[in-house]
Amino acid sequence: MEKRISGKTGLLGLIGTPVDHSKSPVMYNYSFEKLDLDYAYLAFDITVEKVPDAIAAMKTFKMRGANVTMPCKSEVVKYMDELSPAARIIGAVNTIVNDNGKLTGHITDGVGFIRNLKEHGVEVKDKKVTIMGAGGAATAIQVQFALDGAREISIFNIKDAFYEKAEKTVENIKKEVPECVVSLYDLNDTERLNAEIASSDILVNGTLVGMHPNEEQTIIKDTSVFKKDLVVADVVYNPKKTKLMEDAEAVGCKTVGGLGMLLWQGAEAFKLYTELEMPVEEVQELYFK
Ligand code: NAD
Numbered sequence: 001m002e003k004r005i006s007g008k009t010g011l012l013g014l015i016g017t018p019v020d021h022s023k024s025p026v027m028y029n030y031s032f033e034k035l036d037l038d039y040a041y042l043a044f045d046i047t048v049e050k051v052p053d054a055i056a057a058m059k060t061f062k063m064r065g066a067n068v069t070m071p072c073k074s075e076v077v078k079y080m081d082e083l084s085p086a087a088r089i090i091g092a093v094n095t096i097v098n099d100n101g102k103l104t105g106h107i108t109d110g111v112g113f114i115r116n117l118k119e120h121g122v123e124v125k126d127k128k129v130t131i132m133g134a135g136g137a138a139t140a141i142q143v144q145f146a147l148d149g150a151r152e153i154s155i156f157n158i159k160d161a162f163y164e165k166a167e168k169t170v171e172n173i174k175k176e177v178p179e180c181v182v183s184l185y186d187l188n189d190t191e192r193l194n195a196e197i198a199s200s201d202i203l204v205n206g207t208l209v210g211m212h213p214n215e216e217q218t219i220i221k222d223t224s225v226f227k228k229d230l231v232v233a234d235v236v237y238n239p240k241k242t243k244l245m246e247d248a249e250a251v252g253c254k255t256v257g258g259l260g261m262l263l264w265q266g267a268e269a270f271k272l273y274t275e276l277e278m279p280v281e282e283v284q285e286l287y288f289k
Pocket of ligand 1: 109132133134135136137138157158160162163187206207208209211219235236237258259261262263265
């Protein structure tokens with residue numbers, strides 16, 4: 001690394017808190033070195049209150065860009081000069097590109113999720129999808145499904161604070177992508193959930209249920225809802241294979257885990273910064289196995 005850094009090296013980074021566990025610095029620095037790009041990437045621990053300073057510093061240091069993680073994803077929106085369609089609809093940004101002082105905010109979580117599905121041979125156009133969850137990850141996926149031509153989206157969430165967020169998302173999708181049929185239901189309405197899954201091509205867990213240390217948990221208790229041609233995807237990546245996925249695989253469903261979404265959302269951001277493809281296979285082998 002020290003041989004790579006010069007007086008001309010461009011800076012990129014991650015902002016949010018906590019950031020010390022992030023795979024982004026190793027993933028991007030490896031890719032810059034591999035493609036002989038004169039950039040370096042660091043993680044900056046930034047609270048919401050420090051967002052204005054961080055944005056000013058990005059401009060002062062002429063940083064090429066930054067990834068944004070919790071809790072800063074919504075806060076940075078108001079400092080962007082432009083937003084991608086998905087970032088505008090969702091009201092959150094995970095990738096900032098700095099073009100000579102003009103900041104454009106993107107959100108690559110949904111794009112990454114759908115790219116990962118494609119890598120597993122799953123197309124989303126004209127499909128019906130049931131998505132459990134309405135937090136950050138689930139909302140990004142819901143909006144991207146609509147933008148990418150899904151026929152119907154059924155959203156389920158428990159009646160917590162995220163339910164209201166889901167009502168907003170439904171409104172936004174109806175306004176921005178009127179041809180997509182989108183509905184919201186209470187996750188505790190098991191009968192309705194089972195009926196929507198029965199008529200879906202893809203089922204997504206977009207909640208944190210099943211995440212370490214609660215690996216034994218799954219929302220779907222009645223595994224008779226899994227039919228062979230249903231694709232079951234999870235946003236949870238720790239563990240790599242969730243209980244939901246194990247149960248679905250046991251009856252022959254194709255399953256897709258959350259680690260690929262993490263990888264591909266990073267690869268999409270890399271392309272926005274550099275206009276080049278990240279060496280995904282090697283990055284996956286080194287850091288996402
Ligand atoms: P969030 O806090 O924004 O949303 C949490 C969601 O879980 C909400 O919909 C909430 O209603 C639901 N929920 C919480 N407890 C529940 C329960 N007991 N039963 C049913 N639903 C419940 O979280 P987030 O940032 O969207 O993250 C959700 C999961 O996705 C986490 O496991 C996170 O690690 C993972 N994630 C993965 C990626 C990726 O790239 N694969 C990216 C972001 C998040």
